[in-house]
Amino acid sequence: MASRKEVADLAGVSEATVSRVLNGVGPIKEETRRKVLEASEQLGYVPSALARSFARSKSGNLGVVLPYVPKAHLFSAYFFSEMLSGIGSKARDNSMDLLVMFRTPGEVMNYTDLFRRQKVDACIILGARDDHEELAAMQQLHQEGHPFCVMNQHFEGQSFTEVDADHVEGSRLAIRHLTDQGYRKIAFLNGPDSYSNSQERMEGVCLGLQEAGMELDPSLLLKGNYSRRSGIEAAAIVADRLHEIDAVFAANDRMAIGVMHGLRERGIGPADFPAFVGYDDSDAAEMAVPPLSSVRVPFFEMGELAVSKLMHGSVGDTHKANNSVVAVTESARALLPTELIIRASSIRQ
């Protein structure tokens, strides 16, 4: 079989260029690529690394695993789309393409197979589930040393690379903003417990109430599923108990806006609204009437940070992202700060 040197000589390029072309690495002029491919073909040259293993060379792809729910139009959910934008932006800076993969609920992902099949060089997992199979799949990835990062979900007791935001603090801030203005009858519309994010919001709510010398009234704890529809449904309860509820804190903006709409549908106008604080600070918060106070989560920066961690392997240090210091609570878990954005919906008249 021909050698790499013979291919390089025939193509009139260096041996390094031959490797770069055949491994598909880096920017290469079309003319050069053509010459190398023609020379390789003419001489029947096969790079030996390729023959030994598909798995060792680089794909140039960063995998992103998303939960797939038919008809849910996932990219439209503010936090997924913002995180993906951040991931895409930083991936682009690193000359990587994004390989987006969908997983149906209940599907067991063979993450390690993605690496073995050379589909991806690194992987970001969004919307991971907190169950035994998912955990086992990630532990396998971890043991085999494949670079991956879990976003917006925390696996207790594991040392996975994780990027998340400080939802305990964000929720505490929201509650303190309300209690500081004298609100006492605060309804909390949370999402499902199966997300660590919901649990953290609950923790922050309890903390904030405690600081104000209050306790969570279980009858004011409402359950939704992060959809606007579930907010509209919760509005029935809020409307019925309007005299007992003077503020509503919702675990995302969509549910807060859903409650507002549900109240309007019942003929209750903004003048009679309880105070509202949402979560995510999505673009819908700013557009709401009245404009919705909300906890800002730096989704875009979280996406960027996840890629940086994977590219540079900078795990366990204190990071700087967008000039704000990132607290790292465990060795590999980065928590980005959240911030309360105050708008008209929660300002006591």
Add this chain to the structure above:
Amino acid sequence: MASRKEVADLAGVSEATVSRVLNGVGPIKEETRRKVLEASEQLGYVPSALARSFARSKSGNLGVVLPYVPKAHLFSAYFFSEMLSGIGSKARDNSMDLLVMFRTPGEVMNYTDLFRRQKVDACIILGARDDHEELAAMQQLHQEGHPFCVMNQHFEGQSFTEVDADHVEGSRLAIRHLTDQGYRKIAFLNGPDSYSNSQERMEGVCLGLQEAGMELDPSLLLKGNYSRRSGIEAAAIVADRLHEIDAVFAANDRMAIGVMHGLRERGIGPADFPAFVGYDDSDAAEMAVPPLSSVRVPFFEMGELAVSKLMHGSVGDTHKANNSVVAVTESARALLPTELIIRASSIRQ
């Protein structure tokens, strides 16, 4: 060198399975894959097709090219995220992964290179520009027979596979809805002419006015750039001429909602608003106060259809998507129907 048959014998599988494993095609049990890879490695087997050309085997990836504007948070734009969701949904049905690639404005994409480097098997191009270089790149793709589809942009006089929506008809419907109710002083806030979409909206507006025996008043033609910010800016003109303007048709919802916000900032309440019709029927339209009438564009279905066209090569026929017949105006261009959704913002009191 060993033959495929020897590898198959050693691994205890069929020759077809050896090919499937080494080409990364179709679902294969991990156990089988491992056996084949081990046998190939042990025997030093290299599939000859691989030696001849990287370009001929399948990557299993569907490429999606998106315009990249730093900080624009692209996935958040309603129509991009909906189209991507549709693309992702149908890609998943076809067991393909999405390879998302960003292009900076002004960057000349080497589309054919993506195919040669075996990064993608087919390609969908969103946000294509209408200029000479872009056209040349696509003509090259077309000539080389690579499957690709242009979405939401029309190249006049070419026979590219295109998926778009009927914006002429959508805009005509919006105007007729207004003129039928007696609105006569209709401001039209359009986006930049460089998008074929904007030109089509203009055509539909002129057609609708003509049908009502009216003409476009050039002083009521306002220019924005599809951002909410540009709607807020246009509100200055609308506010100044409130007595001369009884309705506003905006080329997307974000601009319409921007105008509403700009009017509110100037102390003009919904009771004194002109009638409003937006475009896209994004989730923001439903959440607006008052709820915004809007032209619905089936972005999700457009994404699905683009993938179907690429997968099945069904070009030039009459398609059925979601039970609605799709009109095909040119051999390879599919135009999905638009629909006016009427809400409180445009109903004459």
